[in-house]
Amino acid sequence: MSYLPIQPLTTFTVVNHNLDIMKNLVILGAGTAGTMMANHLVGKLPKNEWKITIVDQYKTHYYQPGFLFLPFDIYTTKQVKKNGAKFIPKDVRYIQEKIELIVPEENKVQLEKGEELPYDILIVATGTKIAPEEIEGMKGPEWHKSVFDFYTYEGAKALRDKFREWEGGKLVVHITEMPIKCPVAPLEFAFLADSYFKNKGMRDKVDITFVTPLGGAFTKPKATQALHHLLTDKGIKEVTDFNIERVDYENNKIVDYAETEVPYDILVTVPTNMGDALIERSGMGDDLNYVPTNKATLQTEAHENIFAIGDATNLPASKAGSVAHFEAEILTENILRYIKGEPLKEEFDGHANCFIETGDGKALLIDFNYTHEPVEGTFPFPGVGPLNLLKESRMNHMGKLAFRWIYWNMLIKGIHIPFVSATMTEKGKHFEETEA
Amino acid sequence: MDKTIGQATISVDQEGYLTDFSQWDKEIGTEIAKEQGIEMTDKHWEIIDYIQDRFKAEEPLSIRGIKKSGVIDIKQFYALFPGGPLKKATMIAGIPKPKSCI
Ligand SMILES: Cc1cc2nc3c(=O)[nH]c(=O)nc-3n(C[C@H](O)[C@H](O)[C@H](O)COP(=O)(O)OP(=O)(O)OC[C@H]3O[C@@H](n4cnc5c(N)ncnc54)[C@H](O)[C@@H]3O)c2cc1C
Numbered sequence: 001m002s003y004l005p006i007q008p009l010t011t012f013t014v015v016n017h018n019l020d021i022m023k024n025l026v027i028l029g030a031g032t033a034g035t036m037m038a039n040h041l042v043g044k045l046p047k048n049e050w051k052i053t054i055v056d057q058y059k060t061h062y063y064q065p066g067f068l069f070l071p072f073d074i075y076t077t078k079q080v081k082k083n084g085a086k087f088i089p090k091d092v093r094y095i096q097e098k099i100e101l102i103v104p105e106e107n108k109v110q111l112e113k114g115e116e117l118p119y120d121i122l123i124v125a126t127g128t129k130i131a132p133e134e135i136e137g138m139k140g141p142e143w144h145k146s147v148f149d150f151y152t153y154e155g156a157k158a159l160r161d162k163f164r165e166w167e168g169g170k171l172v173v174h175i176t177e178m179p180i181k182c183p184v185a186p187l188e189f190a191f192l193a194d195s196y197f198k199n200k201g202m203r204d205k206v207d208i209t210f211v212t213p214l215g216g217a218f219t220k221p222k223a224t225q226a227l228h229h230l231l232t233d234k235g236i237k238e239v240t241d242f243n244i245e246r247v248d249y250e251n252n253k254i255v256d257y258a259e260t261e262v263p264y265d266i267l268v269t270v271p272t273n274m275g276d277a278l279i280e281r282s283g284m285g286d287d288l289n290y291v292p293t294n295k296a297t298l299q300t301e302a303h304e305n306i307f308a309i310g311d312a313t314n315l316p317a318s319k320a321g322s323v324a325h326f327e328a329e330i331l332t333e334n335i336l337r338y339i340k341g342e343p344l345k346e347e348f349d350g351h352a353n354c355f356i357e358t359g360d361g362k363a364l365l366i367d368f369n370y371t372h373e374p375v376e377g378t379f380p381f382p383g384v385g386p387l388n389l390l391k392e393s394r395m396n397h398m399g400k401l402a403f404r405w406i407y408w409n410m411l412i413k414g415i416h417i418p419f420v421s422a423t424m425t426e427k428g429k430h431f432e433e434t435e436a
Numbered sequence: 437m438d439k440t441i442g443q444a445t446i447s448v449d450q451e452g453y454l455t456d457f458s459q460w461d462k463e464i465g466t467e468i469a470k471e472q473g474i475e476m477t478d479k480h481w482e483i484i485d486y487i488q489d490r491f492k493a494e495e496p497l498s499i500r501g502i503k504k505s506g507v508i509d510i511k512q513f514y515a516l517f518p519g520g521p522l523k524k525a526t527m528i529a530g531i532p533k534p535k536s537c538i
Binding site: 134177178179213214215219220221241243245257258272286287295314316 | 449450494495496498499500501504510511513514519520522523533534535
């Protein structure tokens, strides 16, 4: 075992530093959500009563939204990864090791090398990741050669190298199945590809097709109305209702269950997204290894001292960093209530807001929740903006790029972002009486 | 908007999907299926049942889920609901079609 079983407890009040009395809060996963929770809670839980531990398998904290820009040489590799330890508060024990198993019946977590972590409260923040092995032929010999993903650092980087030397042909941007994290990323990818090849003066040599299992690239009435022209304007073809059965990498085509075929020279796919296998091993997940979680309180359905946040949950909200950010504020409050034995606040409304890159230096912003579809309006100040909802602008694009700074400097450090509230505001938005 | 189907009046969106699941019953399902050129059989209903259960449990619907459910294999699913089986089956089941956030 390479880790000390306990962190030396040297600082702060001496009186209660008795390990038998100390309670344990353990956070699994030091990605966006886990890191935020560590930062939120460290200042709120009394240090002489609670010991906070966070575990992640990687030393590196990746800025995943940056993976969208990496293939197009807009961001460098350095801009999308940093040493994770920089973002974990010093009073939190940070363990870098793979988590083997959660044993809810015994309130403990087992790590890969054998150490056991007992907990009084557990927060599951292990996220979601791609599972290309779910589709026949996807993770075959052509993986990261002509079949790529951009949802991992390795995939985005391999694609960047490929694009740098590519002379053109059929580029297919494909979604395997829903739900995926950041559901608009594939569409943004297609828009950015259009710009990228235009700027390289070779757009006429590249044929871009967007393939989706859904009824269209846009699926909500308002968004379809406001945005569908983007695809036609940019000459991006759309193949809809395509449920992939296999990648025929020998003949460079994807084939669906209705025997429809789409040929490619480069396939950029978003494979099936699944929660970590840890969740399955621990018997805590659904079909896709997501943890059944109360959608308003973030307490897991099965265990009252286990909470879940971010992409790891089965919430019907978008899997996005912004969602994790809103959830973190509510979960912090609920953990404090849980400790005091008070009823949990039923508050999370599925609030999400996302910048959507549309290429050519422009972007859109959307804001929505469990019940409201994205509409037009302004954000965050009703009637003023400066950001426009559901409309392309340069300001929105600047917002998206600024988000990287906000992410590293505020978001994961748990600093409240001014003017943006955890639940959604309806002011300044153009809602109508809608039927759907 | 309102739509009259058989004896009943239901509210649907522009594409014809029910906006209020509580208005659904089997007759309405049968009528919608007819409009889609589908004659319902026991096997069809078995799938509709499964889909509605997922919907009530707020679980996302996907081809994978259907494959895993053991109710039907995918080729058969396509054969029963030709041309966009999820799209058609959800419409008949009276639930929203699978969507993304925009
Ligand atoms: C290409 C792309 C673009 C995106 N764009 C945006 C955007 O514009 N806006 C936005 O809001 N969101 C965006 N997102 C989504 C956003 O990155 C995620 O929603 C967010 O990171 C979720 O945070 P999380 O903490 O739940 O999961 P993660 O940040 O993925 O963290 C999970 C952590 O758990 C660890 N872990 C899992 N299992 C184990 C184990 N068994 N043992 C040890 N450690 C484990 C992992 O190593 C990881 O560090 C994008 C994502 C991608 C891929």
